[in-house]
Amino acid sequence: MKAIFFISFFSTYLFSQIIDNSFITKFEYGAMLYANPRGVGCVLCHKNGDKSVIIAKYKKKDKKTKKLVEKEIIAPAINKVSFEVFLDKMTSDKTESRIMPTYFLTDDELKSLYFYIKNIKKK
Numbered sequence: 707m708k709a710i711f712f713i714s715f716f717s718t719y720l721f722s723q724i725i726d727n728s729f730i731t732k733f734e735y736g737a738m739l740y741a742n743p744r745g746v747g748c749v750l751c752h753k754n755g756d757k758s759v760i761i762a763k764y765k766k767k768d769k770k771t772k773k774l775v776e777k778e779i780i781a782p783a784i785n786k787v788s789f790e791v792f793l794d795k796m797t798s799d800k801t802e803s804r805i806m807p808t809y810f811l812t813d814d815e816l817k818s819l820y821f822y823i824k825n826i827k828k829k
């Protein structure tokens with residue numbers, strides 16, 4: 707029992723050391739979170755993050771004209787958002803479109819993730 711406690715404590719310590727000592731950089735850590743933020747990866751909808759992405763197209767009947775109109779669901783470019791907008795989106799449990807999932811990231815994780823998306827280069 708003691709050993710298990712010790713091992714888990716030690717690996718937590720080791721992991722925090724790895725991040726602090728920049729074995730992996732903040733950018734790499736952010737990139738990791740972007741792909742796997744304990745939930746649906748940002749990359750699946752936002753792709754590289756530097757341009758808007760059409761994630762779905764559908765047809766909807768217009769209430770007035772009764773005609774079918776093409777609609778699109780767009781994941782916007784996110785490499786230019788302010789930290790306020792980012793934080794607001796990442797901490798709200800329902801986004802306006804109800805498409806983006808809810809995430810539960812720590813402050814440090816959010817900072818690294820934001821650092822990453824701000825440094826995505828437009829190709």
Ligand code: HEC
Pocket residue numbers: 740743746747748749750751752779780781782783784787791792795801802803804805806807809819
């Ligand atoms: C299932 C698709 C999907 C996933 C996965 C997703 N997003 Fe989004 N995201 C959207 C859509 C759609 C919008 C625009 C509508 C809205 O605000 O809900 C959006 C909006 C945003 C915005 C606001 C942009 C603006 O200009 O207001 C930010 C920032 C953002 N996403 C970041 C992220 C990050 C970071 C992740 C991963 C942790 C992520 N998203 C995962 C679909 C997704």
